[in-house]
Amino acid sequence: MLLFLIRRAATFAATLLAASLVVFAVLELLPGSPAQVMLGETATAEAIAALEARLGLDRPAPVRYASWIGGLLRGQSAVSYAYDTPTFELIAERLQVSLPLALLAMALTVVVALVLGVYAASRHNGPGDFGVMVLSQLGVAVPSFWLAILLILLFAVQWQWVSAGGFPGWSGAEASDGGLWPGLKALLLPALSLAAVQAAILTRVTRSSVLEAMREDYVRTARAKGLSRRAVLWRHVLRNAMIPVLTIMGLQFANLITGAIVVENVFVLPGIGRLVFQAINNRDLVLVRDVVMLLAAVVVAINFVVDVLYALVDPRLRVAGDA
Amino acid sequence: MPERAVRRAIGHPSFVVGALLVGALLLAAALSLAWQPYPPAEIDIPNKLAPPSLAHWLGTDSLGRDIASQLLVGSQNSIVVGVIAVGIGLVVGVALGCLAAARRGWVEEAVMRFADFTFAFPALLSAIMLTAIYGPGLATSIVAIGLFNIPVFARLTRASARSVWTRDYVLAARAAGKGAWRITTDHVLPNIANVLIVQATIQFAMAILAEAALSYLGLGTQPPQPSWGRMLNEAQTMLFEAPLLAVYPGVTIALAVLGLNLMGDGLRDLLDPKLARQR
Numbered sequence: 001m002l003l004f005l006i007r008r009a010a011t012f013a014a015t016l017l018a019a020s021l022v023v024f025a026v027l028e029l030l031p032g033s034p035a036q037v038m039l040g041e042t043a044t045a046e047a048i049a050a051l052e053a054r055l056g057l058d059r060p061a062p063v064r065y066a067s068w069i070g071g072l073l074r075g076q077s078a079v080s081y082a083y084d085t086p087t088f089e090l091i092a093e094r095l096q097v098s099l100p101l102a103l104l105a106m107a108l109t110v111v112v113a114l115v116l117g118v119y120a121a122s123r124h125n126g127p128g129d130f131g132v133m134v135l136s137q138l139g140v141a142v143p144s145f146w147l148a149i150l151l152i153l154l155f156a157v158q159w160q161w162v163s164a165g166g167f168p169g170w171s172g173a174e175a176s177d178g179g180l181w182p183g184l185k186a187l188l189l190p191a192l193s194l195a196a197v198q199a200a201i202l203t204r205v206t207r208s209s210v211l212e213a214m215r216e217d218y219v220r221t222a223r224a225k226g227l228s229r230r231a232v233l234w235r236h237v238l239r240n241a242m243i244p245v246l247t248i249m250g251l252q253f254a255n256l257i258t259g260a261i262v263v264e265n266v267f268v269l270p271g272i273g274r275l276v277f278q279a280i281n282n283r284d285l286v287l288v289r290d291v292v293m294l295l296a297a298v299v300v301a302i303n304f305v306v307d308v309l310y311a312l313v314d315p316r317l318r319v320a321g322d323a
Numbered sequence: 324m325p326e327r328a329v330r331r332a333i334g335h336p337s338f339v340v341g342a343l344l345v346g347a348l349l350l351a352a353a354l355s356l357a358w359q360p361y362p363p364a365e366i367d368i369p370n371k372l373a374p375p376s377l378a379h380w381l382g383t384d385s386l387g388r389d390i391a392s393q394l395l396v397g398s399q400n401s402i403v404v405g406v407i408a409v410g411i412g413l414v415v416g417v418a419l420g421c422l423a424a425a426r427r428g429w430v431e432e433a434v435m436r437f438a439d440f441t442f443a444f445p446a447l448l449s450a451i452m453l454t455a456i457y458g459p460g461l462a463t464s465i466v467a468i469g470l471f472n473i474p475v476f477a478r479l480t481r482a483s484a485r486s487v488w489t490r491d492y493v494l495a496a497r498a499a500g501k502g503a504w505r506i507t508t509d510h511v512l513p514n515i516a517n518v519l520i521v522q523a524t525i526q527f528a529m530a531i532l533a534e535a536a537l538s539y540l541g542l543g544t545q546p547p548q549p550s551w552g553r554m555l556n557e558a559q560t561m562l563f564e565a566p567l568l569a570v571y572p573g574v575t576i577a578l579a580v581l582g583l584n585l586m587g588d589g590l591r592d593l594l595d596p597k598l599a600r601q602r
Contacts, residue, residue, distance in 0.1 A: 011436070019443050026452050037456060141581035143532050145539050146573035149559055153566050164562070258445045262536045266559070277540065280455050288455045296443045303442070 004311055012304040019296045024065050027289045028057075038081060038283045055081070055286065068289075077290060082282035087290040090275060097167055098264070098271035101187050101194070102256045108195035109202055109252065114245075116199075117206025122233065124211060132203060139200025144259055148193035148266040155189060162189060165268035190267045194259050198252045205248045209241040216240070243313055250306030254299040331593060338589020344582025352398040361389035363396040364547035372565050381571055384554075385561050390568070393549040394575050400461070400550045401579060404534040405527040407465050412472020413523060419473070420480025421511060424488055425503040434481065438474035446471040446533045454542045464543040468533045472526050479522055483515040517594040524587035528580045535576050551576050 028034055035051040036043065052058045055078075056067070071077060077088035120132035156164035168182040213219065214237055222232045261273030268274070272291060279287035332338055360380070367387030375382045381390035423434035444452075450467035457463055487493060487510060496506050537543035538552025546553070551572040558568035 011439075015436075015440050015443060018440050022444070023452065027455065137581060137584065138577070140584060141528075141577045143535055143573065143576055143580075145536055146555060146569075146576065149555060149562070149569050150573070152559075153562055153569060157562050157566065254445070258447045261447055261451075262540060265540060276451055280451060280542075283455070285455055288451065292448055292452055295448055299445065300443045303439070 001311070005308065008304060008307055012300065015300050016297055019300060020069060020293060021065075023289055023293050023296065024068065027285055027292075028061070028064065034285045038285060040283070051081075072290075072293075078286045080279075080284055080287045082279065082284040082287065087287050090287065091272065091291060091294060094270060094272045094275045096170065097187075097269050098257070098260055098273065100183075101191055101260055101264070101269065101271060102253065104184075104187055104191040105194040105198070105256050105260075106249075106253055108191055109198040109256075110249065112195065112199040113202030113206050116203045117245075118210055118233070118238070120203070120207045121210035121214065129207075132207070136200040136203045139196050139203075142196065144193050144197050145262045145266050147196055148190065148263050151189045151193055152266070162186070165266070167269050186267075186269070190260075190263045190269060193266075194256055194263050197259075198256060202245065202248060202252060206241070206245050209244045210237055213237045213241040243310065246309060246313065247306055250302050250309075254302050257295060257298055328593075332589075335589050335593060337585045338593060341582050341585030341587070341589055344578055345586050348398055348402070348579050348582060351395050352402050355392075355395040355399060359392045359395055361392045363388060363392040363549045365389070372561070375567075382565075382567065384557060384568055385565070390554075390571055393554055394551070394571060397549045397551045397554065397572070397575075398579075400544055400548060401531045401534060401576075404461070404465050404468065405530040408468035408472055408530040408534075409523050409526050411466075411469030412476045412526060413519065416473045416476025417480045417512075417519065419477040420482075421484055421507050423477070423481040424484035424511070425507055431481070434477060438477045441470065441474040444471070447536065450537050450542050459542045459545060461544045461548070464534055464537040467537070468530050471533075472530070475526060476519070476522065479518060480515060483518050484511045487511045487514045517590075521587050521591045521594065524583050524590060528583035528587070531576065531579055531583070 035048045035055065035057055039047055039051060049058075056064060059067075068078065075088070077086045079085065080087050080090055083090060116132050116135070120129040123129045152164045155161045162185060167186045168179070170183045171179060210233075214233075219232055219236055222236050223229070227235075257272075260271060261276065263269075264271040264273035265277055272295070276288060276291040276295075278284075279291065332342075365388060367383065369387065370379070370383050371385055371387040373379050373383040373387070379389050379391065381394070383389055384393075419434045419437070423431040446464075446468045449470050450464055453463045453467055484507075488506075490510075493506055493510055496510060501509070534543055534550070535552035535555070538550040539556045541553070541556065543552060544550035554572040555569060558565070558572065561568055
């Protein structure tokens with residue numbers, strides 16, 4: 001197990017390193033001068049030179065890369081060109097919206113998918129199963145940002161229950177200024193639109209995984225022993241069916257993070273997605289670089305955690321050479 | 324034999340529904356090349372936000388542009404993105420996967436680590452990076468979606484090809500002196516083609532969704548070229564005045580994606596020789 005962990009951790013570190021090299025190469029090396037991109041076509045040579053000096057772009061590339069990574073590791077970030085604030089501060093502020101959004105969406109996804117998936121499997125080939133499958137086909141086909149617009153249309157325009165977007169903040173002197181409930185309320189529709197697609201996918205995975213586990217010999221044995229259907233389902237089937245579900249869940253959390261970029265823009269939520277989108281419009285390459293690096297690191301980290309969890313759940317994988 | 328295959332296909336409901344929807348999508352794109360009700364970018368302010376009528380089947384948008392024409396021409400856009408992005412993934416991914424399965428050892432390890440690594444950059448992230456440098460556009464989104472398709476096909480190809488390599492007929496071919504290249508082209512590729520076709524259909528659907536999302540954000544297709552995603556973006560500003568504008572493009576995207584997914588599911592069943600014998 002220890003060897004497995006060390007090998008996995010080494011791969012994780014190597015992947016992060018490679019990702020940082022790609023981000024650096026794409027954003028700072030490929031097109032010539034980032035200062036030119038930031039200032040636009042009409043910038044004078046003096047202005048470009050001045051910005052290059054300010055951002056330290058006049059130094060050789062390996063030095064710049066080393067100082068970027070060194071700063072990330074020490075927790076000191078570069079200063080955003082457009083906001084004149086350390087990028088870490090901006091990112092930390094926006095994470096207060098994006099992280100709860102992703103977690104809320106993930107929670108919705110898991111609850112809906114497990115309930116519907118297990119239900120469909122237990123009604124295999126019946127009308128209930130068919131209904132769930134049709135629902136999941138529709139869920140996969142509907143783009144999350146369109147669902148978001150439809151929800152706004154229904155809840156904000158038609159019924160006027162919630163505002164069409166924006167975020168009141170987690171704390172405020174009065175309820176109208178924000179707080180836990182207004183904050184959650186503002187995240188509910190975005191989380192719902194993010195979760196729908198993922199729940200549709202996870203429902204299918206849960207269903208087929210449960211169906212497969214129900215065909216195993218130990219299930220027949222348990223039933224023969226006199227255990228009720230329900231007890232077999234909870235005690236034997238679900239535990240074994242969880243392995244593929246867990247893998248897909250990990251991948252889905254990564255999807256939720258990037259999916260949030262789009263949905264945050266639909267609801268005008270001040271999250272990471274909106275931040276990176278504004279950074280592109282401001283040509284703030286420093287900020288784009290750090291946000292993209294963060295998101296890529298999150299995706300890699302989630303895959304790492306899933307691999308380790310996987311090995312904990314299924315001991316066979318720990319010994320398998322390729323694991 | 325072909326007659327039986329056709330009969331099986333017609334008897335498969337999700338394949339039939341999927342094929343009909345995909346057929347309609349292709350037909351719409353082909354039709355729009357030759358004929359459109361109106362030029363899709365033609366602005367007609369006096370007729371703005373017109374309700375559906377005989378003249379404008381689905382009405383007009385805030386600039387008086389014909390919705391039906393924009394949807395028709397927008398289908399070209401989605402198909403172009405899907406074909407090229409899936410093409411990039413297929414060509415590069417299948418080549419890498421075959422190489423990994425044939426060479427094994429460190430080559431396989433390198434290919435698989437590369438695939439793992441590429442997954443760290445979902446299409447949206449690559450698109451954001453590329454847009455920050457090269458500006459938004461159709462090419463940027465195609466490249467970003469295509470890049471993400473590479474590891475998908477590389478992993479699938481390697482896994483499927485490896486199982487072909489363990490078969491007795493491959494052993495026989497090797498004993499007969501065939502090289503790795505010949506075995507790959509003569510035995511491996513024909514045997515994994517079905518799996519690849521099914522996956523390509525699914526990735527095509529994903530590409531349409533990703534392109535719509537990028538265009539919605541303004542990172543994809545640029546005006547005046549109509550695209551379904553950008554139509555939704557424009558419609559969102561008109562939600563109170565003309566809610567239907569936000570419905571048509573979304574339904575179109577969902578139907579196209581649904582069609583491709585259903586067709587993929589159907590093909591998976593129909594191309595599976597084990598299931599074919601059962602029926």
